[in-house]
Amino acid sequence: MPKPGPVFNTASDQPLALPGRWRVNIPKALWPEFEGYIWQHHRGFLLLTNIIAALAFFSYVLADALLIPDMAQTSLLLRSVLLLVAMLDIWLVFGRRRNILLMDLLMPLHDLIATVAWFELLKRSHSPDVPTFLYASLIFIVFANLGVRVSFKGAVASSLAISLVIMGNVALMNPHDSKPLLVFSLVYLPVLLFCLFMSWNTTSSVRLAFYAAQAEARSKNELSSLNRRLQMLASTDALTQVGNRRAFDLQLEQFWQQMGQHGRPFALLLIDIDYFKPYNDHYGHLAGDHVLAEVASAMVGSLRSGQARAFRYGGEEFAILLQSGRQDELRRIGQRLLQQVAALQLAHEYRPDGQPYLTISVGAALSSLAGLRHATDLLACCDRMLYRAKQQGRNQLQLATDDMAVTSD
Template identity: 80%
Template sequence: MNAANKLLAAVRFRWRVRIPDALWPEFEHYILRQHRPFLLLTNIIAALAFFSYVLADALLIPDMASASLLTRATLLVVAMVNIWLVFGRSRNVLLMDQLMPVHDLIATLSWFELLKRSHSPDVPTFLYASLIFIVFANLGVRVSFKGAVLSSLAISVAIMSNVALMNPHDSKPLLVFSLVYLPVLLFCLFMSWSTTTSVRLAFYTAQEQRRRKHELSTLNQRLQMLASTDALTRVGNRRAFDLQLQAFWQQSQQHGRPFALLLVDIDYFKPYNDHYGHPAGDHILADVASAMVSCLRSGQALAFRYGGEEFAILLQTGSQDELLHIAQRVQQQVAALEVEHRYRPDGLGYLTISLGAALSSLHGLQHATDLLACCDRMLYRAKQQGRNQVLLAQDETVGIV
């Protein structure tokens, strides 16, 4: 089991799911992406709902109707400004999460001031409407259960102390109110705990899914690389060459981008393999591939093992002179390895290569296979003419067998 799975398994069995400091920035980003719209909407709805209670005040405490309108309108403006500042100018998820509970605390204190100044006989009944404050304080919490507990306790102290102040000589109203209020408080705290726990577990699950997706993507890339790479020489294999040759040809036909193909053959490789042994032969194949790649500009050329001791190089060039220069540089780079080969029939004494090359823009080439056949003929002629040389196809040599 990896570290991410262990962490996810551990947090599932804790009453409080903790976000480590190292993961907090990612958790904030997750909240902003997944829950910011909800937090914004609940803050706006709560502010508007608080203002709408001006109608209830007008009916139940009519002597405070004008004061209620002024108070609620002022608090609505303050709330909207705060919402704009927190959600529009800040990216602090704790502020977004606890903004509504703070507004609820201010609204609670303001509303009880209206009740305490009213002489309406409906005040004792209207007190129970204060339950809505503790509900709204916990309704939108998504990030911090600790914050929900602290804000709920503050709102509860404000409510209970004001109920007690409004009934200074009789404890029975406070007792009855408490019997109704406490279950609501506990349910709201449970709701906050459940929500914040679910959000954090969802974050860990998203982290794990993203990790698995990344691992799968990496594995697929590795498999694709293995499927297109020659295991011995670490350059592209024949399958990759066939695909790239077709891709280069199609681009050339569609966009007029000429390219070049080089076929490379290690001279007298069979005598080398027979006398020095297959392990030495494999080592030379890898060294020759590495030498060729080292002198090719990254992004300009692709190298492949064509088969046996043959290699292919695709070049993004349309210049005959540049093609010749690159081919000679490849030839010189391999010769610079100074690999001893005493069993050459020509007696040269060291390892060399022969190259046949052609541009895709040569007249008479109709398909990618025509270019490949042309290069193969040039390579064959280079070997017939004594090896250790470069032959480039010209327009007049395209059709010559």
């Protein structure tokens, strides 16, 4: 078995437990996740082994009929009752409860009851084959450890209880001769030790597999988080922290396809900072970068979360995709953008028109306008509206109507 390493919480880099050399511990903090792991990966096996063990115990009624025929009827009745009880227990434990310790130790518990019942049959039989048949009791210790997946302590406790029943009954059946008990012990003890070793190995392997699954899930989460961060970086403008041109092109095409498939109209707004070149030339590029970031932040702040997404279209131009098909709402949002940027009162003393503060111009259109056949048509329409806003004095909004959708000014 490979030497286990430290176990880390999937939500942090802090180690939760260091499995010991001979025992792999499950910290209390990880127990609910361990229960879920057992339920998902080992419930089917535990259920099947319980059913097989119950049926195997019942099948020994044939061996009883051959080797202790004087107890055949009693054996059939006893095994039938115990089979029904076992099936009821299995249904209750696996069908109605989610206790993995109970699932894990149900078969050893049934095994202990079956051991007591079987020895009662042997002690009441007068068959000469009883001394030979005694060695069939080895199957009980095998079955007690065969299905254990969770608790090695439980396997040890049940194995010792079953062994006490077996050895005690062998001694009671040979009260005046210790040799049968000695011979039986020489055969039984190696089997017991081997079964316990298998239980230890199995439970340790299951726990190590759980830790490996935790580590794999943690790696996948970290990789997924990294991929999301990289994807965000690839689609975000570093300066303004809004979407970049590539993200805009993809989103515009996606909105257009969704409109064609589901009939969901949307709106596009193109925004340009008025006289940005004179501002950049006189105040410097650092101040220009600061203004771009300020304007982007102000516009994003004026939009309701989930309603729209802003993009840097290029240079001092921005684009906003709005999930709305109403002209009045588009006008209201466009006017709000103008007001939010004006409220920043960013000084611009080098404007040719003499206004003291930095402003924006906006051109907007609905995707549902007549004559728009492609996403590029909508983009061209908004661009014409933006040009009109600039031509008519800037610091204003121009909305396209049906008669403007496919014609230039």
